[in-house]
Amino acid sequence: MKGLLFSNSHEWVKIDHDIATVGISDYAQSQLGDVVFIELPQEGSSFDKNSQFATIESTKTASEVYMPLSGEVIKVNSELTNNPQWINNDPYDKGWIVKLKIKNISETESLMKDDAYKDFVEKEAH
Amino acid sequence: MDDYDIKEPLEDRLQKIRLEEEHIKEQRRILQLQENSIKEERQELVSEQEMLDQVMEEFKKKELLLKDREKELSLRQGLLDKRSKQAQSFKDREDFRLIFEKSRDLHQAHYIDRPEVPSKDPNDFFAKNLLRSSLPIPTLGELQVVRHFSLLSERNFSVDSNFYPLGSCTMKYNPKINDELSDLSGFIDIHPLQCQQDVQGALQVIFNLEQLLCRITGLKRFSMQPSSGAQGELCGMLMIKKFHQISGKKKNTVIIPDSAHGTNPATAAMCGFKIQIVKSNSKGLVDLDYLNSLVSEDTAAMMLTNPNTLGLFEENITEIAEIIHKKGGFLYYDGANLNPLMGFTNPGLMGFDVAHFNLHKTFSTPHGCGGPGAGVIGVGEKLIDFLPVPLVGKKENIFYFDYSPCNSIGRLRSFYGNFSILVRAYAYILRLGERGLARAASNSVLNANYIKEKLKKTFDLPYDKTCMHEVVFSCSRQRERGASALDIAKRLIDYGIHPPTMYFPLIVKEALMIEPTETESKQTLDYFIKSLEKIDREIDQDLQNIKDSPHTSWVKRVDEVKAARFPDLRCKIIGD
Numbered sequence: 001m002k003g004l005l006f007s008n009s010h011e012w013v014k015i016d017h018d019i020a021t022v023g024i025s026d027y028a029q030s031q032l033g034d035v036v037f038i039e040l041p042q043e044g045s046s047f048d049k050n051s052q053f054a055t056i057e058s059t060k061t062a063s064e065v066y067m068p069l070s071g072e073v074i075k076v077n078s079e080l081t082n083n084p085q086w087i088n089n090d091p092y093d094k095g096w097i098v099k100l101k102i103k104n105i106s107e108t109e110s111l112m113k114d115d116a117y118k119d120f121v122e123k124e125a126h
Numbered sequence: 127m128d129d130y131d132i133k134e135p136l137e138d139r140l141q142k143i144r145l146e147e148e149h150i151k152e153q154r155r156i157l158q159l160q161e162n163s164i165k166e167e168r169q170e171l172v173s174e175q176e177m178l179d180q181v182m183e184e185f186k187k188k189e190l191l192l193k194d195r196e197k198e199l200s201l202r203q204g205l206l207d208k209r210s211k212q213a214q215s216f217k218d219r220e221d222f223r224l225i226f227e228k229s230r231d232l233h234q235a236h237y238i239d240r241p242e243v244p245s246k247d248p249n250d251f252f253a254k255n256l257l258r259s260s261l262p263i264p265t266l267g268e269l270q271v272v273r274h275f276s277l278l279s280e281r282n283f284s285v286d287s288n289f290y291p292l293g294s295c296t297m298k299y300n301p302k303i304n305d306e307l308s309d310l311s312g313f314i315d316i317h318p319l320q321c322q323q324d325v326q327g328a329l330q331v332i333f334n335l336e337q338l339l340c341r342i343t344g345l346k347r348f349s350m351q352p353s354s355g356a357q358g359e360l361c362g363m364l365m366i367k368k369f370h371q372i373s374g375k376k377k378n379t380v381i382i383p384d385s386a387h388g389t390n391p392a393t394a395a396m397c398g399f400k401i402q403i404v405k406s407n408s409k410g411l412v413d414l415d416y417l418n419s420l421v422s423e424d425t426a427a428m429m430l431t432n433p434n435t436l437g438l439f440e441e442n443i444t445e446i447a448e449i450i451h452k453k454g455g456f457l458y459y460d461g462a463n464l465n466p467l468m469g470f471t472n473p474g475l476m477g478f479d480v481a482h483f484n485l486h487k488t489f490s491t492p493h494g495c496g497g498p499g500a501g502v503i504g505v506g507e508k509l510i511d512f513l514p515v516p517l518v519g520k521k522e523n524i525f526y527f528d529y530s531p532c533n534s535i536g537r538l539r540s541f542y543g544n545f546s547i548l549v550r551a552y553a554y555i556l557r558l559g560e561r562g563l564a565r566a567a568s569n570s571v572l573n574a575n576y577i578k579e580k581l582k583k584t585f586d587l588p589y590d591k592t593c594m595h596e597v598v599f600s601c602s603r604q605r606e607r608g609a610s611a612l613d614i615a616k617r618l619i620d621y622g623i624h625p626p627t628m629y630f631p632l633i634v635k636e637a638l639m640i641e642p643t644e645t646e647s648k649q650t651l652d653y654f655i656k657s658l659e660k661i662d663r664e665i666d667q668d669l670q671n672i673k674d675s676p677h678t679s680w681v682k683r684v685d686e687v688k689a690a691r692f693p694d695l696r697c698k699i700i701g702d
Contacts, residue, residue, distance in 0.1 A: 031635075036690035059686035060629040085687070 001026075001092065005108060006117035007068035009050075012092065013111060020069055020100040024056070027121045029091045032058040035084040040076045041098065047071065049107055054097055056087065069107045071100040225274050229264035281680045283624055285492075289650050293596045293627035293639025294387065294435060296465050296487035297494070298570075303557065304491060304550035313549055318541040322526055329525035332518045332542065335552045342555070342563070343464070344474020345481060345504035349513040350543035355462055357538060358482025358501030359393040359429075364535045365480060365505070365512035366427050366456045367397050372533060375454065377426035383412050385436055385631040387460055390429040399426060406633055410436045410589035417449055425453045431460035432467075432476065433594035435631040435639070437574060447477025456480060456509075464488045465643070466571045466595035469564025479506045489551035500547040514538050569644035570595040573651060577642055580655045584662050588634050596641035600634050609665045609672050611636040616683060617664070619676035621657040 005013045010028035014021040029035065037057040047053045047067040054065040076098050080086060087095040102108075112120060248257055266274070284290070290297035308314075316325050336348045352358035363380070370377045380394040381402045391401045402420050407413040411434070421428075428450045432440045440446065450457050459473040459481030465488045467473075473481045485500040486493035493499050505513060511533045519528035558566060571594050578587065578597040585599035601611040609617075615625035615638065627639035642651060664672055676682060 033629075034687045036687055057690075059690055061632060084691075 001114045001117075004092070004114055005068070005111035006114070006120070007066065007111055008120065009066045009068075011065060011068045013068045013108070015102070015108065018102050018105070019074070020071065020102050021096050022068060022098050022100060023091055023096045024065060024087065025117070025121075026091050027125075029088050029095075032056060032063060032088075033060040034058055035087045038080050038084050038087065038097070040078065040080065041073050043073055043076055045073050046103075047073070047100075056084075065097065067100075068111060069100060070103040072103070073098050074101050075099040225264045225266065225271075226262070228270060228274060229266045283619075283679075284494075288622050288624055289642075289646060289654060290624040291626050291640045291642050291654065292624055293437075293598070293630070293641040294462055295494070295627070296462075296484070296595075296641060296643060297624075298465075298487075298490055298566075298643035299645035300490045300492050300550070301554065301557070304553045307553040308546045308549035313546065318545075326525055328545065329518050329527075331549055331552050332545075333520055333525055335548055335555075336518065338552070338555050339483065339502065339504060342468060342472065343461075343481065343483065343504050344472035345478075346507055347510045347513060347517065348502050348504045349515075349517060350500065350502050350548055351514045351538045352482060352501040352503055353539055353544050354497060354499045355460075355482055355484045355487075355501040356389045356393065358484075358503045359389055359458075359460065360396060361501075361503045361514060361535070361538055362458055362480045362482055362505075363393050363397040363399070363427070363429075365503075365509050366458070367399075368512055368533060368535055369456070369509060370426055375423075377424055377455070379422075379424045380426055381417065381420055381428040381450075381455075383430065383434065385410070385434050385633050386429065387431060387435060387462060388630075390431075390460060394427075394429065404428075406434075406436075409591070410434070410438050410633075411440055411442065412446055414442055414445060414449070417446065421449055421453050421455070423453060425450065425455040427456040427458050429458040429460060430478075431463045432473075433463050433596075435463075436589055436598050436634070437593035437596040437639075437641075438589060438591065439594055443476045451477070462487060463595065466567050468567040469560060470567060473504075474506065480504070480509050485547055485551040490554045491547045491550040498544040498547055500544050500551065502543070502548075516542070518542075566644045567595075570642075573642040573644060573646060574640070576648075576651055577640055577655060581658060584659055585638070595643070596639060598631065598634050598637055598639045601636035601638060604662065604665060605636050607665045608669045609661075611638050613672050613675070614638065614658070614661055617661050617672045617675040618657060620678045621661075623654060623657060 001012075003014065005015065006025060007013070010025045010031075012023050012025050024032075035056055035058045037055075039055040039057075041047070041053045045053075047070065049067055049070045051067050052064040053067050053073070056063055056065055077096050080095070080097065083094075087097075089095070285297050285299055312327050313331075316328060322329060332350055335350070339348050340346060349361070352361050378398075378400050379402050380399040381404050382390050382394065384403050384405050391403075394401050404417050404420055405413050407416075412430070417428075428446070430440065430443075430446070432443055434440055447457050456479040457477055459476075459478035461473070461481050461483035464473075464483055468488070480503070482501045482503050483489075484493075485491060485502060486497075491500070503513070511531045512535055513531045514537055515529045515531055515534045516527035517529075517531070519526050519530075555563065574593050574595050574597045578593055581599060582590065585604070586602050588598065588600050601609070601614055604614060605611070611628045615628050618625050626641075627637075629637055630639055631637060642654070661672065671677075674683065
């Protein structure tokens with residue numbers, strides 16, 4: 001979790017220069033339960049911050065995944081289509097969802113660092 | 127020589143020595159004898175030892191043989207187990223065979239005699255492409271058919287056999303008189319294409335039912351077309367869309383609470399609307415400030431159920447209606463939760479403009495597993511012109527199909543809805559009457575609150591206030607001890623109780639949503655409460671047993687991931 005940024009809708013972001021990798025947090029996957037499907041966006045499509053870009057379906061529910069930053073999707077983790085369980089087993093590595101070309105780096109300021117996110121989750125859980 | 131007296135005469139001394147010699151000889155002889163006997167005994171011992179050795183050897187041999195036989199036996203046992211398992215699974219598979227599969231190895235069954243009048247070749251009347259050469263329908267003897275369906279019915283989990291507290295589904299008892307009346311010859315021996323003079327009775331039922339529904343709901347007109355709640359929603363939202371289109375207003379968003387039934391956002395999305403979610407406040411009700419911040423000229427409608435899915439009455443419903451109406455939006459009522467309101471208040475009074483009602487829930491017709499249902503749609507003045515046609519009208523005591531709504535969204539399905547469900551609902555309403563319906567409503571509220579009070583020590587109650595017809599608990603504490611809402615729900619099956627609705631509404635973690643309905647006795651409610659308390663204790667005593675449950679049902683615990691990702695939906699012949 002070190003070095004990752006988090007949104008308050010439980011997505012994580014890893015920044016590498018102007019490229020951001022996005023997935024959902026361990027807490028988010030534990031709340032969803034066993035993931036069975038993921039609907040991924042098209043490569044090349046652009047999204048605004050906080051807009052829905054993917055849908056994750058678990059045995060309990062279907063939920064939307066929101067963009068933590070604005071930008072253009074340059075790569076999607078298409079392997080998730082056949083291995084949706086990676087989102088449960090390895091949310092921070094094999095379970096990444098999209099890579100994004102960041103449009104506005106200043107948007108990262110509204111995201112939480114790992115410590116702040118930990119507190120945020122603790123509050124939400126109780 | 128001290129022993130001998132030197133003074134003794136020699137003769138005597140000699141005599142003594144002889145005697146002594148004699149004695150020694152005697153002693154020697156005795157010793158010899160003893161030695162001999164020892165030798166004999168030793169000999170005996172040796173031979174005994176030999177015998178023992180022999181026995182030992184035989185024993186060992188026998189032991190080895192026994193071990194071999196044991197091995198063989200356990201192998202045989204294993205084989206037997208395997209075979210009996212195979213037999214069991216074969217039996218299971220046989221029992222679960224589809225009627226199409228069962229008919230395969232039987233001879234053609236003929237129920238209908240060849241006609242006595244001369245028959246004509248269909249080829250003379252119909253185009254070739256309209257005729258088929260074979261019809262693969264099941265061909266079974268009557269006994270096989272009876273057994274097939276009797277076995278299936280034994281496996282059925284229904285309100286008729288067990289308590290069914292499935293939240294938001296209103297699984298109340300369906301009085302048998304409803305079935306009897308809908309089976310009357312005047313209802314079942316007619317055809318939807320018959321001319322309307324011939325089916326006046328059926329039309330009268332639809333007409334009268336509409337009148338009664340208008341009184342119960344406070345709305346102005348009804349179309350009986352929609353076959354389910356979801357189709358009723360679709361119908362309502364299509365009417366709203368068309369209304370805005372005709373009035374030339376661009377209204378693209380629909381507001382929906384975060385506690386809404388999943389069908390609400392799905393329906394709005396299907397109709398091309400953008401969805402805005404309004405959050406619930408700490409009381410579990412629509413947050414008015416939040417709603418005010420969302421609502422705009424773009425608001426086409428708000429979809430709401432009241433009481434909401436937490437079983438709580440939206441106290442601010444008239445304010446909500448005002449907020450939506452001010453912006454020219456419609457208030458849509460999801461009638462799934464009408465049951466506790468009958469006879470006390472109604473959607474019309476609350477300010478709703480359009481609503482669907484699940485006759486199969488509130489007005490007691492058998493439902494579940496896909497119908498047939500009736501999700502009839504009712505409207506206030508503004509939307510009458512948009513209803514699907516035909517409606518049923520009455521002029522000079524003659525009932526007729528009414529195609530007058532000039533902006534009708536058209537048909538939603540063939541003919542006039544699921545007619546036999548309409549008859550059942552009509553029978554139910556007439557039998558209970560106005561006071562009966564109100565008593566049903568108040569008992570449904572009483573039953574839910576009884577369960578709420580009794581179980582709130584054992585389970586977390588996220589919104590602790592008087593509920594309406596259903597109550598939502600959270601299994602968070604139980605999950606910390608190892609058993610999830612799913613585990614607890616599955617274990618209830620072993621106690622002969624249908625699982626409550628789980629993991630819904632989404633705003634309650636580990637939710638169990640319980641709707642007992644008015645038709646259950648206090649004894650049943652007490653048994654249900656005790657069962658849940660017992661399962662709570664079992665978490666600390668035998669958690670694995672809960673995790674492996676249900677143990678008593680035909681189908682055991684299902685692998686939910688596999689079921690979702692690799693569903694086995696195809697009819698295929700098994701046992702080859």
